[in-house]
Amino acid sequence: MGPSATKKQLTLVESSSADDPEVVIGASSSSSFSSTYDRNKRQRSIDLNLHEDDEPDSAMMIIGENTIDYKNKKPAVYDRDWQSQAQEALSSDLMKSSTSSGSQTGAADDACKSLEPDAMDYTSYNSDECDYYDEDEDEYVYDTDMIDIDCSYNLAAKFDDLDLPPGVEATVPWLQKPVPEKASNHTPLEVEIDERFNSFKQFDTVEDYSDHHFAIAPKEGKKPPKEWMKKIQQEWKLLENDLPETIFVRVYEERMDLLRAVIIGPAGTPYHDGLFFFDFHFPTDYPYSPPRAHYHSGGLRLNPNLYACGKVCLSLLNTWSGSGCERWNPVKSTMLQVLVSIQALVLNEKPYFNEPGYERTAKSESGQKHALMYNENTFLYSCKTMLYSLRRPPKYFEDFVAGHFRKRGHTILVASRAYLDKVQIGSDLEKAQNANGGEGCSNNFKAELKKLFEDLLMEFTVKGADCKEFLCQKAKVGDATALPKPEGSTLEQ
Structure with a gap:
């Protein structure tokens, strides 16, 4: 179908007038006239506009007609390029006819309306997206999913310029913005x-x-x-x-x-x-x-x-x-x-006071001092026990040991860094960071813990614990001497 078809359509529309009630754009062939008279009328309209080399199927287009008599139904295929050319040619001819004859204005308006998307939905499909006739049932087969999507987009467009109250978008499915999934930074291990x-x-x-x-x-x-x-x-x-x-x-x-x-x-x-x-x-x-x-x-x-x-x-x-x-x-x-x-x-x-007889010194200054020194050695032994468990986990507990230290490794390193600063063993780190000064742990303890800190950092890193900040600090300084944070820094629990 080409530009000649456009001319034929225009001839049909312009030939209709108020004096000829038999030519009605968009009329239903099954509601007002008998099927025999409709076929004769359509044939007479076609004969008026056909050229000698034209085929009857491409001679005209009856807009909005409900057709139930077609045989040998085939896919309805339409060309988007032809549609654009047809609309441009028709609009141009209608503008000329409207200036030359005011009586034809109404017909031109009706023709333009008949070519609007609502009246020509079937022309919006290309050859790969066409609708098919059902050979058993005399009706079109439509894609209901596409119709639902189009309705959602059309409805959502009405809300584009509205200032909706907070939270309203969450209750309306088509107003919700998809949240992109964050890529995982974890390795397969x-x-x-x-x-x-x-x-x-x-x-x-x-x-x-x-x-x-x-x-x-x-x-x-x-x-x-x-x-x-x-x-x-x-x-x-x-x-x-x-x-x-x-x-x-x-x-x-x-x-x-x-x-x-x-x-x-x-x-x-x-x-x-x-x-x-x-x-x-x-x-x-x-x-x-x-x-x-x-x-x-x-x-x-x-x-x-x-x-x-x-x-x-x-x-x-x-x-x-x-x-x-x-x-x-x-x-x-x-x-x-x-x-x-x-x-x-x-x-x-x-635990110092678990030793028989030592509990009597719990309230004395010397007893508390010995208890703090015992805690220092206990934490060092606890760190060594962590390394021992990581390297030789008991049978059936391998997964638990690896997962536990992957999860708690960062907390252990933060506590160790705090003990290297001015926090005593077993203290509440959140309260300790707000305290004004403090004696902290002994120098012998700090020297030993620095060595263990390096081993723990390596083992926790292998298990995938969150050790990035400690590795960056180590790479920046070059050794473990700067492991304690400066005074006034925030400690994490």
């Missing part, structure tokens, strides 16, 4: 560490007990009774449901007499953010006898109750003297009670 750490269960049953301290338990000469097995299962159930967030336990399916636990050092103590592993063994006469315990010390004694050989000195375990509720009670005492007691009573704020 760091993502894997996080996923495994987040999925690590507080209580779980495992199989391999080969690295357990009591894997080769001393022979007791008899099998445990059924009551023993029932009691162990009760202990498992209690641990599974009531463990604190800072204690994690693994038990063994083939060795119900074994248990392993890790306790996270409490905040406000020289053990903060450290990991402390314990192995336990239930004797055959349990619960009439308490469980046996072993601490994974790495050869360090960081508490009066935790020996370098691994012995755990606690009244509840009958490894130290005590009376009343301090001793093991077969009816009331549980494994959960043992773990919570170690965390609260052993890994405390000032």
Whole structure:
């Protein structure tokens, strides 16, 4: 179809007048006239405008007509270039005819309106986006999804120039602006560490007990009774449901007499953010006898109750003297009670006074001074225990160790830097930064901590901890001498 078709359309429109009611633009062929008369009328209109070399299908366009009689239906394909040329030619001819004859003004206006997008929606599709006739049903097949999208854009356009109250945009879907997704800065290894750490269960049953301290338990000469097995299962159930967030336990399916636990050092103590592993063994006469315990010390004694050989000195375990509720009670005492007691009573704020007889000096000046010195050594041992755990994590706790220090590494380094400044061990860092001065820790402690700081920084960086600020500072200075922040700087917790 080309420019000649445009001329033919114009001839049809101009030939219509008020005196000829049979030519009606946009009229429905099925509502006012019979189908026979419509076909004769359309044929007569075509004959008036056809040239000898034209084909009937390209002779004219009946605007807005509802057609139900077509056969051999095919895709309706329209050319955008022809549409533009047709509209320009028609507009030009209509302008000329309107100046020459005022009586034709109404017809020209009607023709222009008939070419508006609402009246010619089917011309807005190219050959790849055309609508198709349904051969079985006499109707067009439309893309409803495209219609919904167009309606949303048209509705959203009405709000462009309005000053809407805050929050209104959030309630209207088409007014919401898409938020671009932020690219993750984590490496695949760091993502894997996080996923495994987040999925690590507080209580779980495992199989391999080969690295357990009591894997080769001393022979007791008899099998445990059924009551023993029932009691162990009760202990498992209690641990599974009531463990604190800072204690994690693994038990063994083939060795119900074994248990392993890790306790996270409490905040406000020289053990903060450290990991402390314990192995336990239930004797055959349990619960009439308490469980046996072993601490994974790495050869360090960081508490009066935790020996370098691994012995755990606690009244509840009958490894130290005590009376009343301090001793093991077969009816009331549980494994959960043992773990919570170690965390609260052993890994405390000032472990120096755990030593028998030293608690009497707790209120004296000399006693407090010795307690602070003991805290300094305890924190150094705690840092060494961190390195020991990172390099040789106990079986089934590898993911937990890596994830824990990736998560808490930055906090540990911030605290270490504060201790190298004027903050005492175990202090509240937020309160310490607002304090006016302070004695801080000893010079011997600071010299030793600087060496450990370098090792911790390296290990935490390998695990993906947030160490950027410390690495940048180290690269700028060139050594560890400038690790403490200048006075007046803000400390982070």
